[in-house]
Amino acid sequence: MTTYAYDSSTTHLLAVWGAGVGSAAHSVARLHARTPVAVGRRLAHGLTQLSTTAWLSYEESDIAGPVPVSPALRAIVDPNVVRAGRLRVDPDWVVEAGHDVGRTLREAGSAGVRRAVVADVEAEFDAIERALLGDLAGRAGQAVMMSRLDASPVQIAAADRLLHEVPTGGQPLTTDVEPTAACVAAAHWLRAAVDVTRDAIGGDDDGDVLATEEAAQPWDVVAPRLVLARMDDGLSPLAAVLSLVLSAKRVARGFVPAPDECDVRGHVVLDPGRPSRQLLDQLMLALRTCGQLHLEVCGPGAPDPFDAFDAAVRAEAGRASDRLLAPVR
Template identity: 40%
Template sequence: MTRYCVASDRHELIATWGTGEGDLASSIAALPVGVDTGRLLSLAQALTQFSSAAWSTYTHPASAADSLEPNGEGWRREEERKGFSEVVDAITRPNLPSGGSIVVSYSSLLESAHRVGRALHHLDDPQLVKAVAAEAAVELAAVESAELGDLSGRAQQAVLLSREDASPVQVAAADHLLQQDPFGPDELFIGVDPTAAAVAAAHWLAAAADVAAEASRLNPTQVVLEADNIEALPHETPTLVLGLINDGVPPHDVVTSLVRHAMHVADGLLPDPTALREALEDLEETLAEYTGDDEPDLTDVALRLTPLDPKRPARDLLEDLLTGIHGCWLLHSEYDDLDHDEEPDTDDVEEWDDEQAEQHENRSRERFAQLVRNTAAHHRDRLI
């Protein structure tokens, strides 16, 4: 989301937002002179809350809800998104106290806009009202742009957000980047929505696992776990994703369900109490076998509610999936004889200098990458 602040030395209202490479800032308007700083900060805080509410319609779209039935979660999200058309009016003509009471909107977005309007009302500066209304329109346009899969301009801040759904445009963009570099280029973290990038990365991880499995004669669902014996890897999440894809779950559904679950945990919700109960029972059984106690003490035992970092689930998942692809290459390079047949001096590997070792690794990675490209293309229907 965009954060708003008061530049006290220049007496200006400033907007700042992240891009994946760092933060950008823009001057919104000059602030009235001689006004109490607290009132200026109230305006900045209200605008930040407004931005958070606006971007929440992007991260929690109606398309990701289980139902669009009236008064259900999907219906509520649709109604919240419809509020975009009323924001400027709420800012310029906010609900004000009357007779000791005030009308409060059920919409988080519109109520945040009314708070911005009330903060402006206290400042009594028509030019500032005009500038802030224009700024709100810019912010809403950035959300709309991100919804369409265009992360240019201020919409680029979407690369730092986790979304419960994935734009087909953004999935295609991530897939194109992975075709160029199946190990995951830096551009995935700079110009692509992380949920969409993770959907494409899950597809490419499955292709990499197939390549590694063919070379190692292992089950594709176990290759990242096996690669952990070569190099320490965060193998739990890639292995979970590979198992679900192997069971026929599309990459889109695998990724969005994991991200949505973690986002619910971050919101303080328990999405699946039944699954938690089963996990606790499994934990008790494991501890009982380990300790020999029929009723093991769980006082100091922690159980993860989600395999992802709830503060940044989509980005965390993307990182784990790309690490999984790296693990597939590690395993492939251990087993694939063709990688070594091209090297004239493989019997003297210990005598290679750094340049020779680097050349060998680059050839191994490129051969593996091409095999993964071929496999990913063969199973492209899995991604679409």
């Protein structure tokens, strides 16, 4: 989402959003010098609420429908106001947020500021629509900070290409791709990496491969092992990833999970505030663990030990490529 702020020293209304590494920002409008500071801050707050609510259409489509673009923009330009001591509240969250912004703009009293705000909100809505299509260019790139309860095939394919380039994962996987989709691709490549490494060390199960990392950071291996186990039980990578993300998102919404809904007895294993980002970090850690263990076993005397691991994992991932885009089941 975009966070808006008001700089009272310059009277600028600012828009800021996360970009994977650092944040992007621009000035939306300059309010009149006589505009009360409280009005500028209320405008920033209202726009932040509008952005947060609108991005639910992308992040949690199970509880939010499409963004009502035209009604929300009309609400900003011609908001509901108090009449006879009463205020009509629109039942749509996004539209009502637009009315709130519109009422504050009336207090600001500038047609130029209103035009600038409408243009910025249009750009925000356009970013959401492009993100839904898997296009994270420009402002839509803030989607890399979100945990979506779905994954675009375009984004899964983009993450798969990045992992083909660097099978142990690299920074572009966290900055250029929506994290839930990146987790789906990483789960597919982790399954391949674990299989390759287990064969190299002569292990009997996945635990033999991840044991070193489990001893050092036991909690960081729980989620990757659950993903692998659920894939072994027949779930697609998409279904395995979404099962963990959904558990955490339900807790974030205020639900107390029943014992049979917990990933581990008494716990959900991902941070409810950033489940997809955390899972991606842990899957990449597991991929690097596989690479390091394979190097320790097969590296001595090999001319290109890293290339050998990468080549073997690419071959295994390619052999099982059908599972990558398998639907939830």
